[in-house]
Amino acid sequence: MTKQHLLWWVKAVIHLLALTxxxxxxxxxxxxxxxxxxVKAIIHFxxxxxxxxxxxxxxxxxxxxxxxxxxxxxxxxxxxxxCFFYAATHVLNFWWFELNFQxxxxxxxxxxxxYIWLGMxxxxxxxxxxxxxPFFAKRKLGKNWQLVHNWIYPASLLVWIHFYWSRKADITExxxxxxxxLSLLWFKRDKIGxxxxxxxxx
Amino acid sequence: xxxxxxxxAQFKDxxxxxESVFNEKRSLLKKLGFVGAGALLSTPAQADILDxxxxxxxxxxxxTQTLRDLxxxxxxxxxxxxxxxxxxxxxxxxYEFGTDKKDPKAYADALxxxxxxxxxxxxxxxxxxxxxxxxxxxxxxxxxxxxLRCVEAWSMVIPWVGFPxxxxxxxxxVSSKAKYVGFKTLYRPDEMRGQTSRFIGGSIPFPYTEGxxxxxxxxxxxxxxxxxxxxxxxxxxxxPIRLVVPWKYGFKSIKSITEITLTDKQPDTTWNLSAxxxxxxxxxxxxxxxxxxxxxASERLITDGGLFNQERIKTLPFNGYxxxxxxxxxxxxxxxxx
Numbered sequence: 145m146t147k148q149h150l151l152w153w154v155k156a157v158i159h160l161l162a163l164t165x166x167x168x169x170x171x172x173x174x175x176x177x178x179x180x181x182x183v184k185a186i187i188h189f190x191x192x193x194x195x196x197x198x199x200x201x202x203x204x205x206x207x208x209x210x211x212x213x214x215x216x217x218x219x220x221x222x223x224x225x226x227c228f229f230y231a232a233t234h235v236l237n238f239w240w241f242e243l244n245f246q247x248x249x250x251x252x253x254x255x256x257x258x259y260i261w262l263g264m265x266x267x268x269x270x271x272x273x274x275x276x277x278p279f280f281a282k283r284k285l286g287k288n289w290q291l292v293h294n295w296i297y298p299a300s301l302l303v304w305i306h307f308y309w310s311r312k313a314d315i316t317e318x319x320x321x322x323x324x325x326l327s328l329l330w331f332k333r334d335k336i337g338x339x340x341x342x343x344x345x346x
Numbered sequence: 347x348x349x350x351x352x353x354x355a356q357f358k359d360x361x362x363x364x365e366s367v368f369n370e371k372r373s374l375l376k377k378l379g380f381v382g383a384g385a386l387l388s389t390p391a392q393a394d395i396l397d398x399x400x401x402x403x404x405x406x407x408x409x410t411q412t413l414r415d416l417x418x419x420x421x422x423x424x425x426x427x428x429x430x431x432x433x434x435x436x437x438x439x440x441y442e443f444g445t446d447k448k449d450p451k452a453y454a455d456a457l458x459x460x461x462x463x464x465x466x467x468x469x470x471x472x473x474x475x476x477x478x479x480x481x482x483x484x485x486x487x488x489x490x491x492x493x494l495r496c497v498e499a500w501s502m503v504i505p506w507v508g509f510p511x512x513x514x515x516x517x518x519x520v521s522s523k524a525k526y527v528g529f530k531t532l533y534r535p536d537e538m539r540g541q542t543s544r545f546i547g548g549s550i551p552f553p554y555t556e557g558x559x560x561x562x563x564x565x566x567x568x569x570x571x572x573x574x575x576x577x578x579x580x581x582x583x584x585x586p587i588r589l590v591v592p593w594k595y596g597f598k599s600i601k602s603i604t605e606i607t608l609t610d611k612q613p614d615t616t617w618n619l620s621a622x623x624x625x626x627x628x629x630x631x632x633x634x635x636x637x638x639x640x641x642x643a644s645e646r647l648i649t650d651g652g653l654f655n656q657e658r659i660k661t662l663p664f665n666g667y668x669x670x671x672x673x674x675x676x677x678x679x680x681x682x683x684x
Contacts, residue, residue, distance in 0.1 A: 176652035179447065180437030181500055183646060183656060244658060249641075259639055310639065312498070313548035313620065314445035 147215045154219055162226040166193065166233070183241040190234035195303055195321065197227035198270075202300065202328045221277055224296075228274040231267050263306030269299040294339045297332070300325050428491070429502035430650045431575045437648065438582045439496070440601055442531070442538040445548040449540075450582035456537045457602070459586040468528070468607035471519035481572050481587050485509035489576075490569055492592035494599070495631045495665045501645045506590055507573035512564045520560070520608055527563040528613030529556045529589060530605040550620045556600035557613035557627065558591065559674075567592055567670050570603075593664040593671045595629045626684040630675070631665035635684045 145153075169189045172178035178185040201224045208216040243249045253260055273293055275281070282289050304325055308318040329336060440450035462478040476484060487507055495501040515527070533541060533553035540547030562568060569590040572579060579585040584601025591598045597617050607613070617625035624638055633643045647657040664671050675683075 170653070173653040176650060176655075180433035180648050181447075181646065182651075182653045184500070186653060241653065241656060253641065256636075257639055312445075313441065313550055314545075315549065316545040 151215055151218055154216075155222055158219060158222055158226070162197070162223075162229075166190070166230070183237075187234065187237050187242065190230050190237055191307070194227055194230035194234055194270075195307060197223060197230055198296070198300055198303060199321075199324055199328065201227055202296065202325075202332075206328070206331055225274060225277060228270045231270050235264070235267055259306055259309035262302050262309065266299045266302035266306060269295045269302070273299075291339065291342075294336070297329060297336055297339075300329070427503070427649050428505060429648050433648055433650070434502055434504055434574060435580045435583060439596070440582055440584070441548045441550055442540040442552065442554065442602075443582070444540055444546050451580075453539055454581035454585075456539070457532075457534075457581045457585070458537060459581060459602075462586050462604075464587060464603055465605045466514065466518045466607075467605070468609055469521040469524035470608050471521060472517070474518060478586060482578075485513050487572070490571075490590070492567075492569070492590060493665055494590070494592065494596050495645060495661065497595040497597060497625070497629070497637060497642075499637075499640055499642060499645045499661075500648055501659075501665075502648045504574055505576070506569060506571040507576065508569050508571035508587075508590070510566055511568040511570050511589065512566065514570060514606070515563060515608075518608070523610050524608035525560050526609045526612055527558050527560060528605075528607040528609055529558075529600045529603050530607070531555070531600055532602050532604045550616055552616075553604075554600060554616045555613065556589065556598055556615050558598075559612075560608070561674055562591070562671075565671055565674065567667060593631060593667040595625075595631060597625065598629050628675075628680075628683050630663075630680065630684070631661060632663060632680055632684065633661040634663075635681055 166189070169178065169186060173182035173186045176182060201220060204220040204223060205217060208214060239245060239250050243253065254264055255261065273296060276285060276289065276292055285292060304318070304322055307321065308315065311318060436451045437447045438450040439447065440454065443450045443453040460478040462481070464476040464481070465473070466475070467473040487509055489505055489507050491503065491505045493501055493503050511527075531552075531554040532538070535541040538552075541552045558568065569592075570587055571584070571590050572587050574580075574583060579588065581602075584599075584603075587603050588601040589599050589603065598615075612627060615625075615627060617629075618627050631642070636642055642661055644658055645661050647659055649657055651657060662668070
């Protein structure tokens with residue numbers, strides 16, 4: 145199998161892995177088989193799904209480097225876009241099912257609740273990354289593309305705080321996520337350091 | 347069993363089940379012989395009639411309790427629905443068994459509820475204890491359909507069975523010095539997994555405690571439940587006896603009570619201890635006082651609808667029970683005493 149073939153198959157599996165659970169969850173929620181509160185269930189599922197996909201996106205380059213499989217890097221854009229897709233359904237579900245599409249209430253909640261504006265700013269970053277992901281945008285941005293896309297690092301922390309803050313008491317799960325995110329950032333510390341101090345870039 | 351009265355006529359709230367259904371249930375009970383027999387027989391014999399509320403005499407070797415049926419009609423004719431029983435018993439906050447809503451149902455079987463003992467003590471002239479059987483036989487049981495409003499902005503409509511808290515307090519002869527009533531849940535880490543690990547139990551202090559001001563506790567709405575949907579309480583819902591304070595957020599309605607103590611000082615309450623800025627002592631349902639992380643202006647009524655079939659309703663002050671309880675808080679700044 146050529147690398148092209150392999151990449152095709154891996155991408156097909158990514159599509160399947162990303163779309164199957166969300167489809168099933170919507171099916172269960174619509175047919176009232178997703179626990180007592182289908183709205184909470186779908187909002188939590190898409191939210192945590194977006195966070196998981198964000199973490200996987202961050203892992204792609206490390207995996208490619210460690211296993212010396214450069215072609216694997218070509219899956220990162222797809223996984224990143226699915227991360228945005230989950231985040232977008234998360235926001236949409238909150239607006240639709242939690243707030244009944246009331247625009248003023250949506251804005252009001254956004255302004256009033258720090259945990260929501262943190263999540264929302266994370267979402268805005270993901271949105272910018274998604275719209276600048278097509279190849280022509282990448283060409284147009286040139287060197288700056290990487291600078292823009294490094295915003296994934298602050299986004300990962302914003303999204304984490306949003307997740308942590310939304311919890312009433314139980315913080316085990318958020319702490320595990322924090323550990324994973326921090327270790328990923330630690331692996332990328334050189335890159336992040338260069339990004340934060342652009343003057344020292346060689 | 348003798349259903350002394352139901353609140354269905356008492357409340358004009360259309361949230362509660364239609365009276366006709368209640369009457370239907372009464373006639374069903376009559377046909378089954380419960381009501382008639384209950385009226386004729388003396389008190390000791392009545393205890394036997396109440397036996398259908400308890401587990402079978404020959405209990406299985408496992409600790410799992412057998413819940414007994416009453417052919418309860420779950421839907422009324424006015425179209426206002428009770429929350430389906432399986433949702434009431436599968437979507438619970440009971441951190442003693444874990445913080446996920448599904449945890450209590452999955453893990454509460456480990457809890458032994460019989461034998462059980464509830465102590466009533468503190469500033470009372472006649473402290474006493476209730477054994478498991480007493481919970482079902484010492485007080486006249488009633489059915490109350492109450493809306494339970496969770497601080498997380500969802501609500502359920504639940505038919506509880508139990509007796510007014512005031513009846514129990516009256517029996518203890520509350521001393522004139524008493525101003526508050528404190529409640530304590532069981533502390534038994536070997537049966538309650540959340541109490542063994544802060545990771546499972548959500549890092550809140552155990553045993554769980556709650557409290558009411560004495561006049562709140564004496565209000566006729568304050569209720570001690572030993573059953574729901576015409577069956578004894580499932581463990582995840584707070585077996586064998588729990589508090590139901592329908593005008594306050596759900597966390598005030600402490601489960602699996604072991605001790606009721608009358609005091610002259612405001613008792614510590616678990617959520618007030620762990621996050622005082624988010625959970626006040628009073629915790630009255632108030633659409634005008636938001637939780638820091640979510641609005642309390644409206645709530646989602648848990649029914650049997652799917653994602654596109656949700657019922658979202660405006661939250662009412664005191665959860666709709668203002669007529670009965672607002673006078674308790676006359677002159678109080680409810681934004682400060684939230």
